[in-house]
Amino acid sequence: MSCKIGRLAAWAAVSALAIVASAQGAGAEPLDLKIGALLESTGPLSELGPPAEKAINLSATVANKAAKDAGVEAKVTIVSADSQGDPQAALSATRTLVDKGASCIMGPSTTPESISVLNGITMQRKITLWPLASSTRLRTVKDDGTIYRPVPADDLQSKALVKAIENHVGKGKAVAIIFRNEPYGDALSKSFTTDWQAEGGTISSTISFDPQQESFDSEAGQAVDTNPDAYVVIDYPETYAKLGAALVRTGKFDAKKVFVADALSFAKVPDNIPPEALEGAYGVAGGSPTGTDAFKAFNKLWDEAGGVANASYTANSFDAAILCFLSAVEAGSTEPGAIRDKIRSVTKDGAPQFTIETLADAVKTAATGKEIDYVGVSGAFRFKDNGDPSSSLYDVFQYQGGKQVKIEQVNVK
Incomplete structure (x- = not known):
């Protein structure tokens, strides 16, 4: 009997080691x-x-x-x-x-x-x-x-911008596009133009600018002179501090008509951007399914860690x-x-x-x-063959009181 018990114990020990080895990989x-x-x-x-x-x-x-x-x-x-x-x-x-x-x-x-x-x-x-x-x-x-x-790549972000403008301004409206003249701005402005016109909308003006220039007054004046139903702004925070100020100075600018791309998505509007340049503005950025346990767990981890606010x-x-x-x-x-x-x-x-x-x-x-x-x-x-996501959920947000408030989500493919 003692020999049998000994053999069983040895077998159990070997089995336990085998389980660990299979989980880690033998000799790994x-x-x-x-x-x-x-x-x-x-x-x-x-x-x-x-x-x-x-x-x-x-x-x-x-x-x-x-x-x-x-x-x-x-x-x-x-x-x-x-x-x-x-x-x-x-x-x-x-x-x-x-x-x-x-x-x-x-x-x-x-x-x-x-x-x-x-x-x-x-x-x-x-x-x-x-x-x-x-x-x-x-x-x-x-x-x-x-x-x-x-x-997601900007061919999907473009579609999200279209949906956001249709939902909050309407279909078939006139849109002015203002973008920084580099790959992000150029490609997204072209994609948006194609997608917006395909839905029956019009482009009142397309205005590009050099991010290194000192003044944006000329571009701001061109944008507001067409009196568009909405603006699409594709820019980075550093330059929008200047461009936004120029738009406000025209006296004809209404930030509630603005729809920004994801590079201008942040939890709180930076202090160097005039509040009037973004208050009431809408924007889009890639989002996460908010009803999942994973989303709730991530937000809990984020809050417990302290420090900077969550962002796109x-x-x-x-x-x-x-x-x-x-x-x-x-x-x-x-x-x-x-x-x-x-x-x-x-x-x-x-x-x-x-x-x-x-x-x-x-x-x-x-x-x-x-x-x-x-x-x-x-x-x-x-992932598609090229490593890009094949579809995406986008947050549509609005700046209220200087903070980003998510108001809806849209699916695009």
Whole structure:
């Protein structure tokens, strides 16, 4: 009898070790994953830097807890650098992150920066780049399957702007477009013109400006002189401080007719932008399904962490970092190419679904090499062949009392 009990105990011990080995991968080395955060800490989009940084740091906290709860030896560390809103500075910052061992890069926020980083370092090293840049111009370059955008491209944002204007101004109206003359502004203005005219609307004027110019009075005068039913403004916070002031000075400008693109989406209107330039203005930015448990859990984590207020695209940045982590776990490697090759395996339609609330279970499953479907805070990821989301939910917001208030959501494909 004692021999039989001894054999049973030995069998139980071996079985327990086998379960742990299958979860971690037999003989697997502990994963020490470093995720690079290429932040807009300074420069024309500096309003976006702090929320993105907080979101990415939260992802590491959540990932490390999930790995511990799953019994999988994996650690995530965030390394950060400032892209400064400048292509050359972004490339230099990325080199710093790669030198520190970054296997994935979150950011940057503009297309020129993204292309510079892609061509200068990430494509060569098979490092996945997760830019918040939304311009369709980003898809005119070869990326060797290394770019995955956690935010929708501007061909979808254009449709969201159309729906927002139709809902709050009406169909078939005259719209004046004012945009900064660079890839983001140029491509989005063209997409919007096509989509708005296809719905029976008209364009009263299309006005571009050089972001480096000192005065915007001429452009502001041209915009208000056509007396449009609505304005579409495609700009960054730094320059809209000047452009918005010029529009107010015309004496003919009504901010309640304004619809801004996502680069002018922030929780609170910056102090350098005249209140009259945005009070009552509408805007669109990629949103997250608000009724899900994942959304509620993320917001709770955000509030508990303190610091900067939540803003547009924080959930997208968070999800992108989690996808990098899960891909590394499934690959059993922090080698950039191995992570790249698993992105679609952790967002597999039809595979077992997991969210941040069940992330430990996702880690256990991914560690066995099985496909999973991580459904993020910002929704399910159905990447097209080019790495862009195939559809998106957009928030339509309005600035009330200097703060952003979400008033509805629209689905676009």
